[in-house]
Amino acid sequence: MSDVLRFVDVDVVRGGVPIVDHVSWDVAEGERWVVLGPNGAGKTTVLALAATLLHPTRGTVEVLDERLGRTDVFELRPRIGLASAALAERIPPYEKVSDVVVTAAYAVTGRWRERYEGGDHGRALWLLDQLGMAGFEDRTFGTLSEGERKRVQVARALMTDPELLLLDEPAAGLDVGGREDLVRRLGVIAGDDEAPTTVLVTHHLEEIPVGFTHALLLRSGRVVAAGPIEDVLTAPLVSETFGIALDVERRSDRWAARAR
Numbered sequence: 001m002s003d004v005l006r007f008v009d010v011d012v013v014r015g016g017v018p019i020v021d022h023v024s025w026d027v028a029e030g031e032r033w034v035v036l037g038p039n040g041a042g043k044t045t046v047l048a049l050a051a052t053l054l055h056p057t058r059g060t061v062e063v064l065d066e067r068l069g070r071t072d073v074f075e076l077r078p079r080i081g082l083a084s085a086a087l088a089e090r091i092p093p094y095e096k097v098s099d100v101v102v103t104a105a106y107a108v109t110g111r112w113r114e115r116y117e118g119g120d121h122g123r124a125l126w127l128l129d130q131l132g133m134a135g136f137e138d139r140t141f142g143t144l145s146e147g148e149r150k151r152v153q154v155a156r157a158l159m160t161d162p163e164l165l166l167l168d169e170p171a172a173g174l175d176v177g178g179r180e181d182l183v184r185r186l187g188v189i190a191g192d193d194e195a196p197t198t199v200l201v202t203h204h205l206e207e208i209p210v211g212f213t214h215a216l217l218l219r220s221g222r223v224v225a226a227g228p229i230e231d232v233l234t235a236p237l238v239s240e241t242f243g244i245a246l247d248v249e250r251r252s253d254r255w256a257a258r259a260r
Contacts, residue, residue: 127159164198167200
């Protein structure tokens, strides 16, 4: 089983402050990882490195067997599906939902002069249906609720049939119903043997979909623990990560944490 991501002694330093500090991490093909930690732990920075949007200050990052700094990231990025708040902010509010999804084929936001085949449009509609957004294809992105926007972003991230899927806090800002609907759909994707290797960033154990296999815990830019999810999501390790005594519960393959 080959590595999809490989971090070796990675530092990211900004203004003399380490945002990511000596992080080593391996993600193998077919694994489903959740990255957990408090605000400022370095989760989004780690995801930006994986998305080739950022280069390390020190250390090496390999993505899909290509080393950052020695490869053309613009050729690499179409092999990566990304859904994030930063990407959503770049989507024009007047953009049709179907175009939000299909433009991922060119790794752009906003239709311009690209040409798409009928199969591209068909795949975009199929993905929207899988994410519960059938019938929304002619709506504009700016008219959608937050939950609807999140599902469109995931459909877009899957558009190119990526080898690596990166989801940065996909359930952030959703109410309980919207969160549970999205987490359930992500669990279905995670359970598909043909789905890409996936990394999901979140603050909350309750947002981990069924089918995720591994966890990375970060605090202050450093790795607290990494490995199979049942070995990592223990009360002592999660408490150390968040700096508070927590009880961790697993029920029906869903996780929860409560203050002790």
